[in-house]
Amino acid sequence: MKLQSYLQNTWVEGTGEGRALVNPVTGAEIARADATGLDVKAAVAFARETGGAALRSISFAERGALLKAMAEVLGANRDRYVEIAQRNSGNTGVDASIDIDGGIGTLKYYAFLAKSLGDAKTMLEDGRDQLGREPVFVAQHLWTTRPGVAVQINAFNFPSWGMWEKVAVAMLAGVPSIAKPATATALLSYEMVRDVAQAKVLPEGALSLICGGGEALLEAVGPMDSIAFTGSAATGQMISRHDAVIASGCRVTIEADSVNATILGEDAAPGTPVFDLAVREVVKALSVKAGQLCTNIRRIFVPAAHADAFGEAVASKLGTLVVGDPADEATRVGPLINAAQKTEALEKIAKLATECSVVGEAPLGDVAAQSGFVAPTLLRCTDPAGAKLVHEIEVFGPVATMLPYNDLDQAMALASKAEGSLALSLFSNDPAVQDAVILGLAPWHGRVLVVDEEVGKNHTGHAIVMPQCTHGGPGRAGGGEELGGLRGLRFHMQRTAVQGGPALLERLQSSARLGGL
Numbered sequence: 001m002k003l004q005s006y007l008q009n010t011w012v013e014g015t016g017e018g019r020a021l022v023n024p025v026t027g028a029e030i031a032r033a034d035a036t037g038l039d040v041k042a043a044v045a046f047a048r049e050t051g052g053a054a055l056r057s058i059s060f061a062e063r064g065a066l067l068k069a070m071a072e073v074l075g076a077n078r079d080r081y082v083e084i085a086q087r088n089s090g091n092t093g094v095d096a097s098i099d100i101d102g103g104i105g106t107l108k109y110y111a112f113l114a115k116s117l118g119d120a121k122t123m124l125e126d127g128r129d130q131l132g133r134e135p136v137f138v139a140q141h142l143w144t145t146r147p148g149v150a151v152q153i154n155a156f157n158f159p160s161w162g163m164w165e166k167v168a169v170a171m172l173a174g175v176p177s178i179a180k181p182a183t184a185t186a187l188l189s190y191e192m193v194r195d196v197a198q199a200k201v202l203p204e205g206a207l208s209l210i211c212g213g214g215e216a217l218l219e220a221v222g223p224m225d226s227i228a229f230t231g232s233a234a235t236g237q238m239i240s241r242h243d244a245v246i247a248s249g250c251r252v253t254i255e256a257d258s259v260n261a262t263i264l265g266e267d268a269a270p271g272t273p274v275f276d277l278a279v280r281e282v283v284k285a286l287s288v289k290a291g292q293l294c295t296n297i298r299r300i301f302v303p304a305a306h307a308d309a310f311g312e313a314v315a316s317k318l319g320t321l322v323v324g325d326p327a328d329e330a331t332r333v334g335p336l337i338n339a340a341q342k343t344e345a346l347e348k349i350a351k352l353a354t355e356c357s358v359v360g361e362a363p364l365g366d367v368a369a370q371s372g373f374v375a376p377t378l379l380r381c382t383d384p385a386g387a388k389l390v391h392e393i394e395v396f397g398p399v400a401t402m403l404p405y406n407d408l409d410q411a412m413a414l415a416s417k418a419e420g421s422l423a424l425s426l427f428s429n430d431p432a433v434q435d436a437v438i439l440g441l442a443p444w445h446g447r448v449l450v451v452d453e454e455v456g457k458n459h460t461g462h463a464i465v466m467p468q469c470t471h472g473g474p475g476r477a478g479g480g481e482e483l484g485g486l487r488g489l490r491f492h493m494q495r496t497a498v499q500g501g502p503a504l505l506e507r508l509q510s511s512a513r514l515g516g517l
């Protein structure tokens with residue numbers, strides 16, 4: 001099977017051999033993807049002109065109805081998608097749900113937000129500024145939709161959520177999307193877009209898909225377009241420094257990898273509920289999606305006095321984890337998405353081993369030699385203050401490292417050594433610790449989760465991205481921002497200071513939604 005691309009409202013096939021998509025359990029090829037020879041420039045122009053014009057001509061509420069219609073089409077096919085996620089991504093049922101239901105849920109959330117925006121197509125910020133002596137010359141800030149296309153390049157670990165979280169925001173803003181899933185797991189994105197296209201719920205050109213290489217997209221963008229990239233820091237930097245991208249003047253946002261951390265406060269001693277909550281969360285980090293989440297916990301800062309107990313508690317749970325074929329109901333942890341990812345993960349673990357020892361790992365049993373399997377592993381850094389690699393290397397798999405600390409200041413200083421991350425969590429009941437960590441480490445992170453006894457198990461998890469909250473992180477994490485409710489629309493809209501008379505601004509206000517982004 002060769003995956004086609006959906007360009008100019010038509011399914012087209014590349015002329016090259018393409019790259020293989022495999023079943024990570026067996027290593028067997030299940031499809032190929034290739035975009036060689038496709039007229040990407042014409043497709044970008046079609047999306048920009050035809051899809052963009054159609055979306056800009058309808059209101060926020062009507063765009064929300066499109067999002068709802070897509071969510072319904074996808075929801076009706078959910079079970080088929082779970083089977084595909086298992087076959088191409090090695091997902092267990094839980095893993096598949098995070099990706100598939102997460103994607104559908106995000107579309108529904110933005111459809112819900114759209115209702116509150118009503119019939120407007122623009123937004124006018126609250127508050128007018130008088131610019132002259134007399135109140136006849138004033139200014140107000142207007143948000144309008146950029147007449148461009150949203151190029152969306154995604155990572156392999158979320159072929160559903162990664163695509164729909166970007167499409168949802170762009171479509172509500174009135175901008176057409178060209179989605180480019182990572183080749184290794186593109187089958188799910190392909191089947192989902194195929195179902196949406198077949199259902200004919202969208203205007204022509206509102207959604208396009210490129211399966212295979214995406215290099216031509218970088219040459220095709222213009223000043224009103226945008227590129228939203230999710231993936232490794234190396235590819236992200238290549239894209240943001242690409243000559244054609246820079247020359248185009250398009251907007252670029254990068255969601256890259258990061259070495260996220262969790263901190264246990266000194267009050268999180270063995271036997272306390274927060275200690276147990278932290279153990280639970282770390283075991284999740286070492287099992288859900290086989291650790292292939294960009295927001296996952298990679299470093300665990302534990303008070304030195306509690307480090308042995310924490311290591312033992314996590315290791316004993318790791319010992320009971322069933323790693324295997326996700327088709328087997330008993331399996332809790334599936335494989336990485338292919339043999340290449342396994343090799344990369346093992347190489348990085350070997351590098352970390354120069355600074356760490358193994359505290360515990362899950363038994364691999366029969367699957368040890370099979371394509372993508374890596375044992376969920378807890379490491380312990382032997383010299384947290386002197387170590388370097390543990391703050392730099394992201395093992396994109398079920399691996400995390402414990403770093404014992406002496407006092408909170410040291411833990412916070414070490415946490416920031418990752419040079420900017422997507423997510424931080426703290427397990428502590430102590431208000432002083434909570435405040436110090438938030439104020440000290442918020443600038444280094446896009447999101448901070450604080451778990452105390454009151455929050456208990458009622459939180460969505462360290463790694464889970466909620467559409468209400470911004471997703472992204474500073475520094476190494478790429479400096480981008482996605483989602484965050486209506487905040488996400490900023491990327492696709494232009495804020496313009498309109499200067500003129502009060503009557504002009506009254507007219508603009510009559511057709512705009514009052515309140516900024």
Ligand code: NAP
Pocket residue numbers: 153154155156157158180181182183184212213214215216218230231232233234235236255256257258293294295394396422472477
């Ligand atoms: P990757 O190798 O950087 O690839 C990401 C995407 O870029 C893929 O779709 C890839 O396409 C595409 N790409 C590569 N070269 C390109 C080029 N010259 N022009 C246009 N597109 C190009 O990353 P990955 O291995 O898929 O994903 C794993 C990494 O993503 C991890 O490090 C993880 O931390 C990070 N991640 C970050 C987030 C976040 O939100 N911050 C979320 C998920 C994952 P092909 O697949 O066709 O090569």
